[in-house]
Amino acid sequence: MSDSSNSGPKRGDYAREKGEVVLRPHEFDGIQEYDQKLPNWWLFTFYGAVVFTVIYWTVYYHTNLLKTDHQIVQEAISIVEKARQEDLVKALASIDDSKLVNVWAADPSIVAAGQATFTTNCTACHGADLSATMEVAGTKAPLPGLPLNDHQWKYGGKPMDLFKLINAGTPPESPGHNGAKMQAWGQTLSPKQIAELTAFIIAKVPDDFKAYAAGTTN
């Protein structure tokens, strides 16, 4: 079966003249194929898409007119960072050592909220009883964190020192504890949650923080 479409008249023109449908000469299993000029609306969308692709590609990759996905994500992140920073500044202005002891740690519902956050985020390294150990087969196995009930505060024992340490994690210049550094919880917890955690720790070892109950030490 030979295809004669290369010789003969142009099929589109022919069909238009005759007002009829042109079929290509081949046939398979009773199925035949139209041989018509593609409609202009279709051709325009097709060529339009090709032209658009070239223009869009050029504008997207070779000019600064459109933002890349990376820039869009970076901007969204910096908005979140800014809001978080503002939150923290507000929180720091509204709390101090004596408020954490007298107001936050004295309120059972705040302490309970701090305990709930502690159970979810902190017990894995500091232990449910704050001793940084875990009962395993009758012995106390050490956990990665520092004990919080040993009355020793490595980065300062004021309530605000705890708040700041939990918020910012191990300071960059510190080698950490046995090489383990604590992450900055301010990345995942709000200043309110961190103040609640601080209140919970204060309520667990109140003697360590008695000195700050009255004063305005900061």
Ligand code: HEC
């Ligand atoms: C992945 C383990 C890990 C988790 C989870 C963790 N910590 Fe820590 N934490 C540490 C380590 C390690 C240190 C010691 C850091 C150092 O020495 O620089 C530490 C130190 C601390 C200290 C200072 C203790 C001291 O004696 O001075 C406080 C307070 C603290 N963590 C609170 C928290 C709170 C609150 C949470 C939950 C939001 C938490 N930690 C979750 C590992 C952890």
